[in-house]
Amino acid sequence: MKAQPLLLPALKRRRGPRVAVLALVLCSLLVPLAFLFDRAPSGYVTTEERHRQEVVLPLLDHVAEKRRPSGSGADTRQDALEKKVPGSSAGVIHQQTPDKNISKVIRQQTPEKTISKGSAGVVHQYKQIGSHSTSDGAKPKVSPAPKVEPSDAVSDSTKVARDTSQEGEKADEVEKSKSCQLEFGSYCLWSIEHKEVMKDYTVKRLKDQLFVARSYYPSIAKLQGQEALTQEMKQNIQDHEKILSVSTVDADLPSSINRRMKQMEQTIVRAKSCTVDCRSVDRKLRQILYMTEDEAHFHMQQSAFLYNLGAQTLPKSHHCLSMRLTLEYFKSSSLDSDDSPGRFSSPEYRHFVILSRNVLAASVAINSTVSSCKEPGYFAFHILTDAQNFYAMKHWFARNSYKNAAIRVINYEAIILEKLPKYTIRQLFLPEEFRVLIRSIKRPTENTRMKYLSLFSHSHFVIPEIFKYLNKVVVLDDDVVVQRDLSFLWNIDMGDKVNGAVELCGLKLGEMKNVLGKTAYDPKSCAWMSGVNLINLDKWREHNVTENYLRLMKKFEVKDELSLRAAAFPLSLLSFQHLIYPLDEKLTLAGLGYDYGIDEEVARRSASLHYNGNMKPWLELGIPEYKKYWKRFLVRGDRFMDECNVNP
Structure with a gap:
């Protein structure tokens, strides 16, 4: 009986180490489990990919082009891309943010749906610091590897085997470049051109x-x-x-x-x-x-x-130029003087409308136009820009003269807010750009066609309301360089048509039924592109094009800026259905912003050049062979350009 009081404290003393051992065993089991469930990659940095949209378009098999060899390993990735669909469209549209002055990148994931049986293709939309249209799949100029002549000791069979393997490698390279362009766009063309020698x-x-x-x-x-x-x-x-x-x-x-x-x-x-x-x-x-x-x-x-x-992203030097011009505008108000308002409303003048946020791009478009015409004194230019670049634009065009042409800078956002409050779209949208891939339904890896489209944005549909006193204008994209006199456009009788544009009859509306919605349309109508467009404003008002556009917009699901800009694709095509006057296709040579295969002689003979695509001539990414046409009309010797080190 006396031993019990001594036993109990001993048991209590032993219980402490047991609890500690149990805790250690428990931790040893939980720690591996924690590492097992933590599957996050440690060596990768996740970046937000800009919202893109792709729209699947069908290709009629009875007009299919020449087949290309199938079996590319990248086809599975492309098929996976085509399973994503935005809203009611049967695909995904790739769209890039339009702001040139901030490098803001947003990612928006679109809901997934199954592709309809009659669909196959992709539409990518690009909007950048300038604007935007069209040519078939571009092929970059790649320097071929130097040939090594075989020795005399090599047998004929060895030569044949070597030639066959080289042909197979070339075919594989072509196939890889095509699939790469489908997935990554014009980046692949640029990366091939700037491919460096392997140093490792x-x-x-x-x-x-x-x-x-x-x-x-x-x-x-x-x-x-x-x-x-x-x-x-x-x-x-x-x-x-x-x-x-x-x-x-x-x-x-x-x-x-x-x-x-x-x-x-x-x-x-x-x-x-x-x-x-x-x-x-x-x-x-x-x-x-x-x-x-x-x-x-x-x-x-x-x-x-x-x-x-x-x-x-707007280059640092261009941003510096815009800021310096804005500051100088408020320091020297004596330069703030417009020409007589009569010049901008007189029907005797030939009126141009340009939507732009880029001072140099708008300057080159205007300078090339007046330098290529015989009577620049009868040209009047109306530049629509946003509030951020308004004062820089005004000061630039007040400092520089363009052969007596009349130039007026208009604050788009202010005029919509003050005079046209009924229009809810108050932000300036530049011409929208789309990359359209058309693929065969039966052979999705073959018969791929690529078209680049540059279409009117939502801001273009307000032009007749802003310029109520005009009856005919030419709308220029700011990434266009004019090489011939465009005065003949005002002598064209378009009859009952509204929009004079270059048509792309290789792309019919019937091939885009999954994008155009349930609205009635003629499937045989051709697509068209912006760049140089002759607009009859009187016929525009007579056909109520703006009202029809607003009515069509209500049928498309517009939730944010991404879906709003994506809606420009069907709205532009449907609003001008049967109202397009086909201009000569030689009027505009498009593709200088993505196509490496344009012949120099063809570019020199064209009436105008359109730098649609990502590789704008004012960027370091621009294609060097085509920059010379743009630089030729760049204003030189300006003090602010030297101070900001602007050297495109």
């Missing part, structure tokens, strides 16, 4: 050897009697890891690298000759392959994102 070829070979050695090492280590090979492979793996830890390019490699690579190659050959568990090796190599493919595709997406961001 040997480093990559070292990594390949290391991957193979690592995949064989676990199986070799388990074999009896291969202790020497196991030790040799382990030593070579450690040597490669040490070299790669301090070397990123071939110039960093030690002088003994060839000997070590040869040793590793001999070790791998010996390992392959051993009887090992092939399933383990195959599993490891496949894992490495999948990781490498995913990483390559990830970096491709990042590169395309940065490329498109550079295409949208």
Whole structure:
């Protein structure tokens, strides 16, 4: 009985360590579980991809073009892209934010739907710091690899085999470039043109050897009697890891690298000759392959994102120019003087309307127009811009003269707010740009056609209300360079038509039924493009085009700016149905902002050049061969351009 009081405290003293041991065991079980459920990748930086939309368009098989070889590995990715659909459309439209002065990037995911049976194709929309239309799939100029002449000792059969393999490689390259353009747009063309020489070829070979050695090492280590090979492979793996830890390019490699690579190659050959568990090796190599493919595709997406961001963002020098002009405007109000209002309302003058936020782009469009005409004194230009760039535009055109042409800068946002409050779209929208991919229904990997369309934005439909005193105008995109006198446009009798434009009869409205909704339309009507458009404002008002446009807009789901700009595609085509007067296709040569294959002689003979696409001539991304046509009409010697280092 006396021993019990001594026993109880002893039991209490032992209970403390037991609880601690149980806690440690519990933690040892929970920590691995925590790592197991935490599957977030640690080495990747997630970026917001700009909202894009793609619309699937059908291609009639009885007018299908020449087939191309199928079997590309990128087709599966393209098919996956075509399964996304915005709103009621049977696809996804790729659209880029229009703001030129801020590099704001927004991502919006569209709901997924199944593609209808009669659909196949893609429409990408691009809006950037300028504007925007059309040519078939562009092919970049890529310098061919130098040919190596075979020696006389090479047999004829070897020559044939080599020629066949080279043709197969060329076909694969063409196929890859096409699929790459379908997924990443004109970035792929630009990346091919600016492809740099590989400076880490040997480093990559070292990594390949290391991957193979690592995949064989676990199986070799388990074999009896291969202790020497196991030790040799382990030593070579450690040597490669040490070299790669301090070397990123071939110039960093030690002088003994060839000997070590040869040793590793001999070790791998010996390992392959051993009887090992092939399933383990195959599993490891496949894992490495999948990781490498995913990483390559990830970096491709990042590169395309940065490329498109550079295409949208106003360069620092251009932003500096706009700010300096705005500041100077308020410092020197004496330059704030407009010409007589009679010049801007007189029917004797030839009136041009330009929507722009870019001072230099609008300046080149006007300068090229007046430099190419015989009577520039009868030209009157109306520039619609936003409130942010209004004062910079006014000061620039007050400082510079353009052969006695009358130029007036209008604050679009202010005039809508003050004089046209009934229109809810008060933000200035530049011409909208779309990349249309048309694919065969039966053969989705073949018969792909690509068209670039530049269409009117929502702001264009307010032009007849802003210029009530005019009866005929020419609407110019600000990325157009005029090379011939356009005075003849005012002598054209369009009859009952409203919009004089270059038509694209290779693209019919019937091929876009999944985008146009349930509205009645003529399936045989041709698509058209903006750039240089002759507008009969009297017929516009007579046909109530603006009212029809507002009525059609109510039928489309407009929830945000993305869906609003996407709606410009069907609204522009439907609003001018049967009201298009076809102009000569030689009037405008489009594609200088994405097509590397335009002949120089054709560009020189064209009446106007349209830099539609991402590669605008005022950007570093612009195609160098085509920049000279734009730079020719750039104002030189301006003080603010020198101070801001503006050198497109």
